[in-house]
Each structure stands twice: as C-alpha cells, then as structure tokens.
Amino acid sequence: MGTVEIEKIYNSKAIEEKWLKFWEENGFGHAVAGTGKNPYSIVIPPPNITAVLHLGHALNNTIQDILIRFKRMQGYESEWMPGTDHAGIATQNVVERKISRETGKTRQDVGREDFIREVWKFREETGGTIIEQLKRMGCSCDWKRERFTMDEGLSRAVTEVFVRLYEKGLIYRGKYIINWCPRCQTALSDEEAEHEEQSGHLWYLRYPAADGSEGVVVATTRPETMLGDVAVAVNPADQRYKGLVGKKLILPLVGKEIPVIADDFVDPAFGTGAVKVTPAHDPNDFEIGLRHHLEPVIVMNGDGTMSAHAGAEFEGLTREAARKKVVEKLTGLGNLVKIEDHLHAVGHCYRCHTITEPYLSSQWFVRMKTLAEPAIDAVKDGRITFYPERWTKVYLGWMENIRDWCISRQLWWGHRIPVYYCNVCGEVMVSRTPVTECTKCGSADIVQDPDVLDTWFSSWLWPFSTFGWPDTTPELRTFYPTSTLSTAPEIIFFWVARMIMAGIEFMGDIPFSKVYLHGTVRDEQGRKMSKSLGNGVDPLEVIETHGADALRFSMIIITAQGQDVFISYAGKNGKKQEHNTFDTGRNFANKIWNASRLILTLSGGSIGRADSVKKDLADRWIVSRFNREKSSITQMLENFKFNEAAQTLYHFIWHDFCDWYLEIIKPRIARGGDEKTFVLRNAAEILAGSMQLLHPIMPFVTEEIWQLLNEHLGEKQSASIMISKWPEADTGLIDPEIEREMEMVQSLITTIRTIRNEMNVPLGEKADVMVAPADEDARRVLDANSSYIMDLASVKHLAFTEQSKRPPKSAAGISDKNEVFVLLEGLVDFDRERVRLSKEIERRGKFIASIENKLSNENFLSKAPVEIIEQERRKANDTREEMKKLIANLESLGE
RNA sequence: GGGCGAUUGACUCAGUUGGUUCAGAGUGCCUCCCUUACAAGGAGGAAGUCACUGGUUCGAAUCCAGUAUCGCCCACCA
Numbered sequence A: 001m002g003t004v005e006i007e008k009i010y011n012s013k014a015i016e017e018k019w020l021k022f023w024e025e026n027g028f029g030h031a032v033a034g035t036g037k038n039p040y041s042i043v044i045p046p047p048n049i050t051a052v053l054h055l056g057h058a059l060n061n062t063i064q065d066i067l068i069r070f071k072r073m074q075g076y077e078s079e080w081m082p083g084t085d086h087a088g089i090a091t092q093n094v095v096e097r098k099i100s101r102e103t104g105k106t107r108q109d110v111g112r113e114d115f116i117r118e119v120w121k122f123r124e125e126t127g128g129t130i131i132e133q134l135k136r137m138g139c140s141c142d143w144k145r146e147r148f149t150m151d152e153g154l155s156r157a158v159t160e161v162f163v164r165l166y167e168k169g170l171i172y173r174g175k176y177i178i179n180w181c182p183r184c185q186t187a188l189s190d191e192e193a194e195h196e197e198q199s200g201h202l203w204y205l206r207y208p209a210a211d212g213s214e215g216v217v218v219a220t221t222r223p224e225t226m227l228g229d230v231a232v233a234v235n236p237a238d239q240r241y242k243g244l245v246g247k248k249l250i251l252p253l254v255g256k257e258i259p260v261i262a263d264d265f266v267d268p269a270f271g272t273g274a275v276k277v278t279p280a281h282d283p284n285d286f287e288i289g290l291r292h293h294l295e296p297v298i299v300m301n302g303d304g305t306m307s308a309h310a311g312a313e314f315e316g317l318t319r320e321a322a323r324k325k326v327v328e329k330l331t332g333l334g335n336l337v338k339i340e341d342h343l344h345a346v347g348h349c350y351r352c353h354t355i356t357e358p359y360l361s362s363q364w365f366v367r368m369k370t371l372a373e374p375a376i377d378a379v380k381d382g383r384i385t386f387y388p389e390r391w392t393k394v395y396l397g398w399m400e401n402i403r404d405w406c407i408s409r410q411l412w413w414g415h416r417i418p419v420y421y422c423n424v425c426g427e428v429m430v431s432r433t434p435v436t437e438c439t440k441c442g443s444a445d446i447v448q449d450p451d452v453l454d455t456w457f458s459s460w461l462w463p464f465s466t467f468g469w470p471d472t473t474p475e476l477r478t479f480y481p482t483s484t485l486s487t488a489p490e491i492i493f494f495w496v497a498r499m500i501m502a503g504i505e506f507m508g509d510i511p512f513s514k515v516y517l518h519g520t521v522r523d524e525q526g527r528k529m530s531k532s533l534g535n536g537v538d539p540l541e542v543i544e545t546h547g548a549d550a551l552r553f554s555m556i557i558i559t560a561q562g563q564d565v566f567i568s569y570a571g572k573n574g575k576k577q578e579h580n581t582f583d584t585g586r587n588f589a590n591k592i593w594n595a596s597r598l599i600l601t602l603s604g605g606s607i608g609r610a611d612s613v614k615k616d617l618a619d620r621w622i623v624s625r626f627n628r629e630k631s632s633i634t635q636m637l638e639n640f641k642f643n644e645a646a647q648t649l650y651h652f653i654w655h656d657f658c659d660w661y662l663e664i665i666k667p668r669i670a671r672g673g674d675e676k677t678f679v680l681r682n683a684a685e686i687l688a689g690s691m692q693l694l695h696p697i698m699p700f701v702t703e704e705i706w707q708l709l710n711e712h713l714g715e716k717q718s719a720s721i722m723i724s725k726w727p728e729a730d731t732g733l734i735d736p737e738i739e740r741e742m743e744m745v746q747s748l749i750t751t752i753r754t755i756r757n758e759m760n761v762p763l764g765e766k767a768d769v770m771v772a773p774a775d776e777d778a779r780r781v782l783d784a785n786s787s788y789i790m791d792l793a794s795v796k797h798l799a800f801t802e803q804s805k806r807p808p809k810s811a812a813g814i815s816d817k818n819e820v821f822v823l824l825e826g827l828v829d830f831d832r833e834r835v836r837l838s839k840e841i842e843r844r845g846k847f848i849a850s851i852e853n854k855l856s857n858e859n860f861l862s863k864a865p866v867e868i869i870e871q872e873r874r875k876a877n878d879t880r881e882e883m884k885k886l887i888a889n890l891e892s893l894g895e
Numbered sequence B: 001g002g003g004c005g006a007u008u009g010a011c012u013c014a015g016u017u018g019g020u021u022c023a024g025a026g027u028g029c030c031u032c033c034c035u036u037a038c039a040a041g042g043a044g045g046a047a048g049u050c051a052c053u054g055g056u057u058c059g060a061a062u063c064c065a066g067u068a069u070c071g072c073c074c075a076c077c078a
Helices: A012-026 A055-073 A088-103 A112-126 A129-136 A152-167 A223-228 A239-244 A283-291 A319-333 A369-380 A391-400 A474-479 A489-507 A539-545 A548-557 A583-603 A617-638 A642-671 A673-694 A699-713 A736-758 A776-784 A786-792 A830-855 A858-863 A866-892
Strands: A039-043 A077-081 A171-181 A186-188 A193-207 A216-220 A231-234 A248-250 A257-262 A274-277 A336-349 A357-366 A385-387 A419-422 A428-430 A446-448 A482-487 A512-517 A521-523 A565-567 A767-772 A795-800 A810-815 A818-823
Touching: A012 A129, A012 A539, A012 A548, A012 A699, A039 A055, A039 A474, A055 A077, A055 A129, A055 A482, A055 A521, A055 A539, A055 A548, A055 A565, A055 A617, A077 A474, A088 A112, A129 A539, A152 A171, A152 A428, A152 A489, A171 A283, A186 A357, A193 A223, A216 A223, A216 A231, A216 A274, A223 A319, A231 A239, A231 A283, A274 A283, A283 A357, A319 A336, A369 A391, A369 A489, A385 A391, A391 A489, A482 A489, A489 A512, A539 A548, A548 A583, A548 A642, A548 A699, A583 A642, A583 A673, A583 A699, A617 A642, A617 A673, A617 A736, A642 A673, A642 A786, A673 A699, A736 A767, A736 A776, A736 A786, A736 A810, A736 A818, A736 A830, A776 A786, A776 A795, A786 A795, A810 A830, A810 A866, A830 A858, A830 A866
Parallel strands: A039 A077, A039 A482, A231 A257, A385 A512, A482 A512, A521 A565, A767 A795
Antiparallel strands: A171 A186, A171 A357, A193 A216, A193 A336, A231 A274, A248 A257, A419 A428, A419 A446, A767 A818, A810 A818
C-alpha cells in the first residue's frame, strides 16, 4: 500500500554500510584508460603503511574525493589512484620496536633478510589499515589500481631512475657532512633534519699557544667536538689576531699542535672572533677544512658515542657525557674562560626526534641544480599553479637555493641502491639488473651497496610510476599528467617539488597542473594534532558517533582555502563540550533526511505527473534559486572554494528549500489532487538535484535519498548518484523578477511574524491582518500570494487597506514600503507598541542621516559613479517614505 | 635574521575585483512554539567603533605603510 515508514533520525551507520558495499561491488570508482573521454586524474599522497587515519588524512582525502566525484559526474574519465608508501625509517622503527617487544631481539640479532621478511609480514597484516579507513570515509578511489611504493613495478621505476641519473652524471657518491640520526643510525636529507630553537650555552675555551704565550679563546656550542679540532680560524681582516695567523696552538686535553688559519667565513663580531675548526663534525668547518687541506678527525661513532679518535679517556662515552667531561676537565685545567647562555637551532630527526649529528660519511647524492631549473620555469610560467597562490614563493625560494639531495640511507627497509662493487678490483657497477660478475676483471666476488634509498626517492616518481612507467602503458598515456594534487604544505619540499622535477625529467612533462594546499588540522588551542600530544581526534570515532558524511561536511565547511582548521571535539566518552565541530554535519544530514521523509511519506510510494497545474510563485522561485545555485556551486568547486560550496548548499537546502518551500507546499499537499502531485514532484526533483550537487561532499546520505526520490519519481537515470550527470544550470529558469516578488512576500511574512512575536501573539493563535500595499504592483504580488502569507504567518483574515490608515487595536509594521497591521484581540498594549514603533523610526532616522551626509558631500556627487548616487538617493527616499508611515502610525496611537 | 599567515559580536570562523544584497554564518544566549519531516527542530530577538596608528579615495573590514599580539615556515654564523 501507500504508506512509507522511514526512521525519524538519520541512521548513518546502516546507510553507509549499504552504499559502501554497493559502490565497491559495482566498481564505480574504476576508470578505464583510452576511452576517449576527457581524463581527470589525481594521485593520492600515499599514506605510510604505519599510519592510522587522522583528521589531516580525513581532510585531505575528503578534498580529493570531492574533486574526483565532481569530475566523475561531469563526465570525465576520473581516476583517483590510491596507494601507500613504504616509509623507510618510520616502518623500520615500528617493526624494530615490535620485534624487541616480542622477542627482545635487535634487528641485528634477527639479520637483514629475516628482518625484511618481518617488515613485509607487518605490511601484509596491518599495512592496509589506512586503506580500509579511507574506504569507510567514502573515498571513491580506483581500488583496483592500488599501488605500493615497494611494488615490483614501482621498484623497477626506482632502479631505472637511479641508473639514468647516474649515467647522466646527476648521481654521485662522496664523503660529505650529512645529517645523521644516531638513534636510527642513518643519514638524513637536509629536509629530514628539523631545526628547532633551543636554549644552550656558549662555552669560551682557551687554547694556549705552542710557544707558551696566551694563545686564543674560542667560543663553541659543542665543547665535546674540540677533541676533533684541527685548527683555529680567524677572519683575515681581524686586527686582533693578525700576528697569530700561522702560529701553532696546543689543543687542550688532546695535546696536539694545531695551526691558526685565516678564513673569510669567520665573523669577527661573533664570540671572540676565533672559531675552532672541526671538519668532521660541522658543515662549515668541513668547508674550511677543504679550503685549507686539513685532515678531518672523526671523534664520534654512528651511535652517538665517542670514537677511539677522541682518546682513551673519552672513547665509548655518549656525546652528552663527553660534553660534561670535557667541560669539567677544561675547568680543572683553567682553560674554561666563561659560559654564556645561547639560543641556537638544533637539528632533530623527523622520525624519532633525536638530536641529529652533522656527520662525515660516504653517501649518495643527487645533483639538483639542473633538475630544478625547468621545474622553476614550470611554476613561473604558470603551467603549474599553487592554491593558495602564496605557496608559490615558498616553492621558488627553496628551488632557487636547492642543495644536493642525500639519497642513501643506512637502513634495511627500502629500495636497495642498484650499485655493485667488485671486491677484487674495486670496480663500481651501476646496473638495472643484479650483477654477478665484475665487468672489468671478471671476478664473481661482487657485493651490492648495503644502503637503501630515501623513501622520497620512490615517492617523487608516484604520478607516473603508478601508471606503469617506464613502460608506455595506456594508463600512463591517458592519466598523465594528472590534473590536481591535493596535499599538506609541510611536504612541498619533500614531495611536491621533487615530483615536479622528476615529472619533467623522466616524462618530459609536468606531473600536475594544479596544486591545492590545504590547511593544518589543529585542536581548539591551535596545537597541531599529533600522536605525541595525544590531542588527536580519531576520525573513525567521529564516523561512529556522527557519520562519515558529518565528518566530511563539518570539516569542509570550516576549511577556507588553505586556512588552518580548528576542531572542537571531546570524543565519545569525553565531557560535554559547548561546541562540537561535527554536530554541524550531523544535524545537516538529519535535516536532509527529514526533508526527504516528508516528501516520501506524503507521496505514499510514488509521485505522478501533473504538468497542467499552474505553477505558483514559490514553485518558480525555488526552481530559479536552484538553477542559480547550480552554477555557483560548479564555479566554487572548480576554484577549490569547498567551504563556500558547502555553505551555499547548506543555506539553499535548509533555509530556502526546507524553511520556505516545504512550508509553503504543505497546505497545498493537504489540499490533494493534481496540485499535491505537482508540488510533490517539484519538491522531489529539486531535492534530488540538490543531492547531486551535495554528493561530492556527502556521498552517503545523498545516494540514499537520491535513490529513494528517483524510485518514487519513477526516474532512475543511472544506477548510482555517483555516476549520474552533474546538474547543469538552465539559465532560462533563473528569473530575477520571480525572485524579487518572492522576496517581497517573504519579507512581509517575516514582518508579521516579528510583530506577533514582539506583541506576544504566538503563531499558534491565528490573527487578522491588514496590508496596505505600497503600490499597484505590490498589491498584485501580495494578493496573488496571499495564501502564503496566511499560512506562514498564521493569518485568519487578510484584507487590503489604504496606506497610513492604522486600524484601531492593531500593531503596525513596514516591509518594502508595504504597511502591515496586525489586529490584536483584546487590549492592545499601547505603550509597548509605542516603544516598538519608536525604535523602528529611530533606526530609519539614523540610516537616512548617514545617507544624507553622503549626498550632501560635493565630492561624492562629483566623483562617484551616477549609479551609486542614484542608488543612495533611492535608498534615502524609500526609507523616508517608510519612516513617514511609521510616524503616522505612532501618532495615531495618541488618541 | 628573513618570509608567510592570523587578529571581525560570548565562542569558532566566512567575507572573490573597495559602493544596494557587506557588516555575515554556525554555536552559545534571550523570548515563544513538543504545529501531523526534523527539539539533532520551527518562529523571533539582543549582541561587533571589522587589533591599533597613519595614508590613498567621494567612499576602506576590503588597497598602501607602520605598530602590537599570536602562530607557522625557512636560514651554516661557531
């Protein structure tokens, strides 16, 4: 029969499950290469396999899903390539800790091969967690193409790239100072060492001269490195030290002679103007050492303890202990002159936060300058655009000062460096395939370089390695270059910039044309959400409590282009909070749910056609408004104004559609017949169309309602809203005149409601109202739509009267120069009415004064455009007219 | 030491090219309403000299300069 039973509250859980299954089974996210349709593609910033979904992922992937769903509906062959990153250091650390926890063994105990096997096992077991979580959010990736940076194909691409760059002379091996993490025991790139301001000390140390004279005082922040000093440098122009250059000093504690040298690097104004030179443990000192042919002395081991070169007394001490001991001993010897407080930047490992060590070692590097140049051009000439635009400068600044990239890591988990050494003749062989025989001496005694490559050395190939490069696959031809990259600004250097370089170098074309950089997700105190702070909100919990649509919508509506996002959420078991970010989306989903419930319930199973019914003002108004929003939302999504699109839809659906249109059609539905059929159909069509516009942001509830509505309408144009055709605006249906008339009616209704409220006449009681229209046109419009006024303002009798003829026992108001009189039964509180009217008059008086002020300004009259002046005049006149009427009404109260 | 953001009602934030619709929204607050879609709701209301100072302009939340506070990024000065 015709009854439709629908739950009163939107049940996100059941509905999300249903459609997830449906989408997955039908593979709507899958895109096919070479169909000839216009392609649109996005590659996901691959989350680490160790990652669990946090709000940053939630935000970024919602943005990508919005774009991909939008474009898919617009008819593009839309590919969203998903996948994960092997995350060398992070994953190795996690698995090491796991093994240590479970068996007490170190990775060395386990051995390289078995350890790697363990990592793969970890990846099989938990590496897909985040992918499952992305699915729960509704991400419509092309799951059939999911990739992993350690896949065979991607590994092949990595090797290929290494070999090509090596052959081109862009990869080299050398002994340089790099950032070293003593805990992870690997080299890091400059970007992986995060510098933080820390308060430390500046120690002033006296190095006596070999000839027994006073010598020199140097200042250092790291006294323990003095054990590896090989010289003291001063500025050649520094008069204070003129006579000392070339002389010998005695290095305290070590007892060896070191020279005083002159180097421009030294700033005479800092410290004492004399700097100790430790080439093995400071990048600047290393440069000085090279210039002066000084042999570096490495006094530290890879684990951060002191080496044998530090001397028997210090060997084996941690760097912290060594520092203490050096200071103590120097104090004892009287060589410590003074200690000052000093603020300086200290590098930390971006994975484990241990203080990094500038460390001299042999590493592999990529020469970046030549790769950077075309990548700079691509941004400068506008082939690639950043949104928001301000990141362009950040990108260019880094690229223009780019330094060589240290790509070797002393880890086990990652892509092994494809370099082989002959143990017999020392030949170095770089090869795409494993080398078993020396190409020079024929020996079979070959070892592969033990190091692996930086994780980012595979990520920078992601936009094309995932589509099959180095083979020219149909996918690569179709989907490369990709369209948009959406990511966090933190990884511009790590990833975005390098992808641009790699894309141009290996594909001969940019990897994407638009880069959207979203803001950082923070808590209500502005702190970045992080595991260590424990202030993270678990998106899955939000999905549990509020639903995935609510999670998505709530984040999107507060994300102004590239601005940071602040979240208030106490959690499932947390204390009640004044404001909960995710309520916005949940309430909205519920509102939509109930709007559809009204239509579906009243339609009783199906909605027929009644095309002959004459359209009302509201019918044409909602259609006009809807078509207007179609084009603005399309525009907003094209321009990454996601929050505006969300805001616009929220307002249209909630206020225009629900508050006005549905309220207007309720009595018409109650009347039944063809009119009922017609308005139900109109409402259902508008709502179904709104669902399409909203679908990219809230995929689940929109699918559910779109399906239900179409079923009732008997108009299922496609299997899923996901693949339905994006609503195009019919500009012919946008009618400003209709909108103007409707606004007049709305304004009148609001005025009546306000008067009633202020005069304590609840909407529950019907009231008699008289209207004095401003002119013939107003009379026509209000007369034609008097039923709206009666229904929505709860009016018993509506009559028209002349202007300024206030009926006795009534309260007056004005809207668009139309006068309204609400007849009050019983005694009218004249004082109350007097106060009300006076306030209205006062408000208008001030407004008129401000306009007149403008209009009496000669400069304004002579310089402002005529339209503006006319506009101001009209405003003044209209308001004056309204005021006159209000005054008349006030006066009529006198008797 | 550079660079970049932010500063708008009690709270959290919008505000594209300076001028009706620009002083907005949501939350909170106050009043009324459990009206047959929704109390996770409806109707109405109070509340802001748009951080400060100066400038450009007929006209500035919006453009320019400077100041303050907060936050972020970058930087080899020991």
